[in-house]
Amino acid sequence: DIQMTQSPSSLSASVRDRVTITCRASQDISRYLNWFQQKPGKAPKLLIYAASSLQSGVPSRFSGSGSGTDFTLTISSLQPEDFATYYCQQSYAIPLTFGQGTKVDI
């Protein structure tokens, strides 16, 4: 199975901060990497697919980059509604696997 490791596991930030979350795959997954946001008690929401493509309706302050084994999710200017947990997920191979999550709070 492909292991996905996110860092950090949690971070504290302020509104308007630039936030970066990294995700590392245990093997080369090309650009088969997606990012999700999840708020407490809610379903995950797709933010980024194919490593860097912004899902329709997602604000442009979210961006993704990377290929191979190392990936990054960046929030250019954190907004109050962005405090949540973020997950990366690989779709290169079955079983599909997620990172352990990164909680972004104040």
Add this chain to the structure above:
Amino acid sequence: EVQLVESGGGLVQPGGSLRLSCAASGITFSSYWMSWVRQAPGKGLQWVANVNPDGYDKYYVDSVKGRFTISRDNAKNSLYLQMNNLRVEDTAVYYCARFLEYTSGRYLPFYYYMDVWGKGTTVTVSS
């Protein structure tokens, strides 16, 4: 509006069975792969199973193979997860999601992602 609504969760004893359902609306259900993903209390996300549009190709995470069966009824726009021999560690919120295949052009690679999710249904396995 695309909508997925799960149902069928509840409290069941270890060794018991449950059948989850996911009703789809606002999409041509029969055109898409579908997924089940779960989240144990206070834990991260875990993919459970996928099924292709005609229902014949199915994939599972190892921990549920032989116990869970994913299926669909395209006439009813519905996805199912039959869960047998349930274990305490199957306790989770179960989400259904559309599993999309995407390419930006001819001869370019396909990418795969879960773009629409239901709100989830809670399964508790406890004696």
